[in-house]
Amino acid sequence: MSGLVVVGVDGSASGLAAVEVAALEARSRRAALRVVHAFLWPAMHAPLGPSPLGPPEGGLRNMVERLVKEAVERARATAPGTEVEHAVLTGEPLTVLEAQSRTAELVVVGSRGTGGFVGLLVGSTAVHLAAHGRCPVLVVRERPHTGGPVVLGVDGSAAGERAVDFAFAEAALRNAPLVALHAWTTWNAPMPAPQDASMPYANARQALPEGEERLLAEALTGRQDRYPGVPVERRVVHGRTREALIEASRSAQLLVVGGRGRGGFAGLLLGSVSQALLHHAHCPVAVVRGRITGSQVA
Structure with a gap:
């Protein structure tokens, strides 16, 4: 198996749709799939663990682990047999995914993420990555x-x-x-x-x-x-x-x-x-x- 397809996830419905498309793309290419989440909070020195007053499964780190686990499970269910790896990387999404595009043959993202504003049909990360990515960028809507x-x-x-x-x-x-x-x-x-x-x-x-x-x-x-x-x-x-x-x-x-x-x-x-x-x-x-x-x- 050679080659790498990267998909950016953020917990949104659009991001999960992108995972399914990316998994099928990786399988058709006989490439590995890397599920990537850009975690901005550590760079902002925000607390990652749960609040002492909250549930033990709370906190930003646990939330990120859950959304990445869901994305990986979705990818494996969509394309059984495809090699799926994951990475949680500190940084702004565009910077992280642009760096990933340097070694990937394809980067897949959803059309809108959790940071999308009402009335915008496509997220800023998708537009900017399409402009700055070092490999082809595939932007996926919720129902391809x-x-x-x-x-x-x-x-x-x-x-x-x-x-x-x-x-x-x-x-x-x-x-x-x-x-x-x-x-x-x-x-x-x-x-x-x-x-x-x-x-x-x-x-x-x-x-x-x-x-x-x-x-x-x-x-x-x-x-x-x-x-x-x-x-x-x-x-x-x-x-x-x-x-x-x-x-x-x-x-x-x-x-x-x-x-x-x-x-x-x-x-x-x-x-x-x-x-x-x-x-x-x-x-x-x-x-x-x-x-x-x-x-x-x-």
Whole structure:
């Protein structure tokens, strides 16, 4: 057994849903699963044991041990035979999980944790980890789909190539079809070279769709040969990227996107489309901006 999948837990329902997904991911990869809880209180020098006036099973340390034990039991019940280890680490969740991502092939977190605020659809840890993680980050909602295709958002950028590799590998691991979706508008599509220099926009209306079809085909080049068992549907949609992917996520079991695309600005670690999908997609979202390990690519 090689490889490592890390899941962050905090005792929330979203965190337990993430444990189930992470356990299945670890089993499909034949990897170990590490259940991690970031324990901030020791760093704040707060008392960890039960109050002298409270029950003996009280106290922060006992609470943490109970929630981690529940997560480990859930993982073993979900994926029997998978190696499951656990760690309670002192520190802020984002810092702890970012450090874990340096040696993991995948980090899984819930969309909202115990620190979530009413009205926020995704927790700050999930968003920031997707932006700073050193490996792909999978953000899970409470009720992930169990069927449907893996949907891949394709933008043709160099940064998006890792997302393409990851999506094909995920589809193969899940024995699922892949929908490669590219959305474009006249604002984000590269303008084709004019046929007549005196008419700079001649034939642009016809040439744009053809260019976007070509962009999608080029982005997938070589991957279908590498994964011959993965059925691939290509979709080129004239419309806004985030709306097209959110709609496609309704019937998907996983949505895969890159951290930044063609419209990314220097200095931004997570693009606006990726952030929108983390907040509004109807299925788990994998943001791929870190490395892809050898066990994830055939």
